[in-house]
Amino acid sequence: MQPKVIFFDLGGVVCRFLPQRRLDALGDACGVSSDQVEGVLYSSGLIRRGELGHASSAEIHRTVVDGLGYPGSFAELRELWCRAFQPDPHVLQVVDRLRPLRTALLTDNDPLLLDALPHVFPEVGSRFDPLLFSCRLGAAKPDPVVFARALDLTGCAPAEAVFIDDKATNVAAARELGITAIQFVGAAELVAELDGLLAP
Structure with missing residues (x-):
């Protein structure tokens, strides 16, 4: 059976995830160390709350301004926020090869990234419909609620979906629900897996 939708994870699949780049960029913008940025964003639990839908984009922006002295605009913050991600052109080519199959993004991320993605990385946002973020779903992988x-x-029914993620725990959780799941290790390997799966 041909799947009706193929879900892609964002960080670690569609994009390389480089969180230190975000910390360094915000530190430079605010005149503080990246360790201070890490404390305000991550150690405080703010990012996790955002991922679960308990902190809005406005709250994240306000925290960066009040806690770090961020001097820039909201639009500039969106660009800095996306520094943690680097789109993988080889994976985007794989996505294009799947047309006309439907491709969707299924990612654990906060509302600020959801706001930023279509503006900063239109080449990513335009390839997926819908953009399913944990902050909107109210849960994070591998929670079965997400799937x-x-x-x-x-x-879609589970048997009509394919899920691609770099984390074994998330892949296992999807398989337990009857979703065909692929653990991502590279674009070439993904092509081989999908070709075998989608062969008539």
């Missing part, structure tokens, strides 16, 4: 809500929002 159930993603399936519901795309109108």
Whole structure:
């Protein structure tokens, strides 16, 4: 059976995830160390709360301004926020090869990144519909709730979906629900896996 939707993870699959770049860029913008940025964003639990939908983009912006002295605009912060991600052109080519199959993004990320993605990385945002972020789903992988809500929002049964993620725990959780899941290790390997899966 041909799948109705293929879900892609963002960080570690569609994009390389380089969190230190975000910390360094914000540190430079605020005139503080990257360790201070890490404390305000991550050690405080702010990012995790954002990922689960408990902190808005406005709250993250306000925290960066009040806690770090960030002097820039919200639009500039969106660009800095995306420094943690680097789109992988080889994976984007794989996504293009899948047309006309539907491709969706299923990622654990906060609302500021969701706001920023179409503006900073339109080449990523335009290739996926819908953009399913944990902050909107109210749970993070490998919670089964994430997959159930993603399936519901795309109108698919588990057997009609494929999920691609770099983390073994997330892949295992999807498989337990009857979703065909692939652990990502590289674009070439992904092409081989998908070719075998989608062969008529």
